[in-house]
Amino acid sequence: MAAITIEKIEKSFGATPVLRDVSLKIADGEFLTLLGPSGCGKSTLLRILAGLEVQTGGSVAIGERVVDGVRPNWRDVAMVFQSYALYPHMTVQENMAVPLRMRRLSAWQRLPLVGRFRPGTKAVAAEIETEVMRTAKALGIGHLLARKPGQLSGGQRQRVAVGRAMVRQPAVFLMDEPLSNLDAKLRVQMRAEIKELHDRLGVTFVYVTHDQSEAMTMSDRVAVMLDGELLQVAAPQEIYANPDDLRVAEFIGSPKINKLQARVRDGGLAETAGTSFTIPADIALGTDVALGIRPEAFHLVEAGGHNILTGAVRLVEHMGSDLYVHLDVPGTHHPVIARLLAERAPQITFGRTLHLGVKPERLLLFAGDGRRLRPHDHKSASLVKMKERVQ
Amino acid sequence: MRAQRLAPPSAIVRHAVLLISGALILIPFVWMVSLSIKSPGEIFRASFSFWPEQFYGIENYTEALTSSPLPRYMLNGVVVCAAILALQIVICAPAAYALAKLDFPGRNLLFALVLIALLLPHEMLALPLFILGAKLGILNSYAGLVFPYVVSPLGIFLFRQFFKTIPDDVVHAARLDGFSELGIVSRIMVPMALPAIIAFGIFSVVSHWNSLFWPLIAVRDQNLMPPPLGIMVFKNEEAGNDYGPLMAASTLVVLPLIIAFLSAQRWFVEGLTGGAVK
Amino acid sequence: MRSASSATAEAITSPADRGASQKALRRHQIAEMLAAWSLAGPALLLLIVLFFLPVFAVIAVALTDWQFGASSFTFVGLANFRELLADEVFRASFVNSILYVVIVVPGTIVLGLAIALLIESGKSFRAFYRAIHFLPFMATLTATAIAWEALLHPTIGLVNQTFVSLGLPTANWLRDENTVLPVLAIIGVWQNLGYAMVLFLAGMKSIPQDLYDAADIDGADAFLDRLRTVTLPMLGPVTMFIFIVVALKAFETFDTVQILTQGGPGHASEMLLYTLYRESFQYLRTGYGASVAVVFLFIVVALTLIQARVMDKKVHYQ
Secondary structure, eight states, X not given: OOOEEEEEEEEEEXXXXXXXXXXXXEXXXXXEEEEOOTTSSHHHHHHHHHTSSOOSEEEEEETTXXXXXXXXXXXXXXXXXXXXXOOTTSOHHHHHHHHHHHHHSOTTTTSTTGGGGSTTHHHHHHHHHHHHHHHHHHTTOGGGTTSOXXXXXXXXXXXXXXXXXXXXXXXXXXXXXXXXXXXXXXXXXXXXXXXXHHHHHOOEEEEEESOHHHHHHHOSEEEEEETXXXXXXXXXXXXXXXXXXXXXXXXXXXXXXXXXXXXXXXXXXXXXXXXXXEOOTTSOTTOEEEEEEOGGGEEEESSOOTTEEEEEEEEEEEOSSEEEEEEXXXXXXXXXXXXXXXXXXXXXXXXXXXXXXXXXXXXXXXXXXXBEEOOOGGGHHHHHXXXXXXX | XXXXXXXXXXXXXXXXXXXXXXXXXXXXXXXHHHHHTSOHHHHHHOOSOSSXXXXXXXXXXXXXXXXXXXXXXXXXXXXXXXXXXXXXXXXXXXXXXXXXXXXXXXXXXXXXXXXXHHHSOGGGGHHHHHHHHHHHTOSSSHHHHHGGGSSOHHHHHHHHHXXXXXXXXXXXXXXXXXXXXXXXXXXXIHHHTHHHHHHHHHHHHHHHHHOOHHHHHHOOOGGGOOXXXXXXXXXXXXTTTOHHHHHHHHHHHXXXXXXXXXXXXXXXXXXXXXXXXX | OHHHHHHHHHHHOOHHHHHHXXXXXXXXXXXXXXXXXXXXXXXXXXXXXXXXXXXXXHHHHHTBOOOTTOSOOOBOTTHHHHHHHHOHHHHHHHHHHHHHHHHHHHHHHHHHHHHHHHHHTOSTTHHHHHHHHHHHHHSOHHHHHHXXXXXXXXXXXXXXXXXXHTTXXXXXXXXXXXXXXXXXXXXXXXXXXHHXXXXXXXXXXXXXXXXXXXXXXXXXXXXXXXXIIIIHHHTHHHHHHXXXXXXXXXXXOOHHIIIIIXXXXXXXXXXXXXXXXXXXXXXXXXXXXXXXXXXXXXXXXXXXXXXXXXXXXXXXXX
16 A cells, blocks of 8 residues: 655656656555656656656655665566566466565575475465465456466456566556557456456556546546646546646547637637637736637537637538537638537538537636636636736 | 666676687687787797787788689689579579469479478588589589589578568569569569678678588689688698698688678678578 | 449350450469469479489488499498498497587587677677677688687697696697597587577567566566576577577588598597598498488488477477
8 A cells, every 4th residue: 555756757868858847646545547648758657656767856755665766676566568578488377476486485495496495485385376376366367377478368468467466466556558459349348347456456556548538437537748747637527627738638538629729809708710709807918828629518509609610511420429520610720620419410511501609618718838727716816927927 | 688787896797708708709810810920930939929029921921822822712712602692692582582472383382392401401412412513524613613502592581581571562563564573573672682682692602601511522623722622721731830821821711701790790690690580 | 332333244244255354364373373483493493403302312322332433333221321330430420429519509508698698788899799709600610720720739829828827737639539529619619609699689689678677576676587587588489599500500510620630539529521521522432421411311300300399389488
């Protein structure tokens, strides 16, 4: 059982910085996901937690203990690798026994042949075997113990890798894209199993993925990373509905959030694409802002006007229950995408002009540098400061 | 072992051990060069020093180049190696292309024959090849030195592996452009497979430049001898007593390959071990 | 869509047309076959003449008493092999070859592996060390053997000089029947360890870094534990390969024997290929020489079969 404190971690490979000033507290028993596109530094951060990589600056504590310079083996962490990293020459049983043998048997006792006759070896070996058996049964791989990894399917290998991590009962589980080598169907199934495993074991999980659906479905909290920076750490629904940064808003959600460049006009209005939207009144006149509108925030209205986008249908994608409608809106560079109920389909044909309304509270407002400008009253104090800085 | 971070003391041990083992490996080469620049008197006085008291290199190398037809040996080596390699490419590349890209009855059988031939030690077949050479009347000639090696199972195998990695579409496009099948091999496949050809070429040249066994059987005429056989004869004539010129001759024989090796190390390593990893 | 169009295509294709298109297909196949055989023909012909017929010829000749140049011969069955078994020179040659292989193969593998591990354990001077240790493998053995002879010379050789100055016993290494074979074996190891080293280095490069990471996490993080848990098992296939290739090369040792010892003193350094050479081409006992070649062939085939078996079952971990 352990909380993790990551403080001001920096990491560069040569002159290339991969992690910049990353600080994060992970609660004991939490399921935290590091989410970001490939190359954002999330795997490097995980490897620093594991002790496989040494940070350039900053510090990591697991539980009460600062573990900088502590070897991976002594950090009380287990890791599941993307490639599973099973030892191909060992059976499943031997693979799962490795961490226990390394811990509980002395170097002498681990010697081939000779080791068996050292005092105590037998008892410990029997104990290890029982524990491996118990874990294997819990994961439903008890019947595979005598096989070698080469004879297993992808899903089975995945389970063995989890078993090897589980058997030593670590305080922290680290998982590096563990599902990315599985096919789509199996991935959904294993997603649920890993979540269940977390609930059952109740220990801290740190999970790395580039797949937002994994992050959203499994995590207590998601930490979104981009270009070596931690952009936001929050619960999945919060990350989606209330992003701190335009880049977070753009990374999460499919189809992507619509981004409209706007300029603040008098009277709490932002002008864009031939229309205007209601925004909190306390933003300075003439400021350039970005409006973020989720595709499902649109609803069809009869005529154009305030808080309404008007454009011609360019493409309709049928997704079953929903429609993704691509709209050419004059004054925007990219088509606006709206997600509408499928029953609207007869009304929506190529070239037809549509009017899409947005409720002001569903509008996400971002400053020119991508930071979120929050409309809530209790934040207005900080907004005023922000305004001053913008001016 | 990658990513094994060595502490400074272990790094020093690593360099120390490798330098010592490297020095031991190099001793025969160093001694060869050392003796080749010493006078007979100094050689027989037996000292540890690498550098001679009196530089006798010019005399020894002149002796090596004049008292034996060493330049002729080297020329023979070049001619034989070039002829073997050229014929190997001309004969193996089309066959490898057929195996890699054409569909025809008997293809699997042909490939099986190549694999079996790959395993046969050529020396074991020296006797029938000698008889064949004698019947054809080509022993004691360049042709006699070359003919056993004109087809190389390893060459066919390596080229086939490489050709298989070239997309079929390239072949189809070439056919649409009006190339004949032989044209596809010589104008498209061989140029594209240049890395494999170079690697195999190095393997072929090194093996035949160094080969003693077959030349010993196949030629008697000194004017046809390749370098290894030549220095063997030189050694026997000198009765092993005149080390200076003998070492000079040995140095000259080893030198071309070592210079080539040091300037294209990666290619050599690939060529001489490449058949293994594939 | 597709089924509809093919249906129309069929409808407008008369039986005669279909016959024509089948003929065209057939013609295309024949053309491809002719092209293939004309491309592969020379190679096939030469493979048969230079590899396969000689194998049958050597077996056939081994069953006769033919002497090279003689106009007649008789079929003698297995007489040559019986003579071989009774021949002390051949027995010595056979035993020496095996002893030589038994020294050279483990020596080459252990030293090659050790040097590869050392080179790979650091980053600096890798290419330099690799080049040095690889040098003997590509240098002309005839020439380097002459250098070895000078080194091993009883009075003026560097080896004996060094041994004397260190107070160690000296010997006439190449003329003493107790030392000659081990000394040749050392030269064999010297020549081949670079080859093993390079293959081991390639093998180590192909071990996934993830396995070392997993070993670190599992607690196998000391040098020896990593070696035992990851490196050595993962080098299994390449080790097997090196074993076979070096064993075959060692059985075919000829240059050092020919240059340095001529099989002597006595028959203490007589080895298979040298015996084959002498019987066939110096004594011109062709039938007898051929039977040595057959024994040789037998060894090679056996080693190759072992390789195929072990590689498939044990070492590839499938």
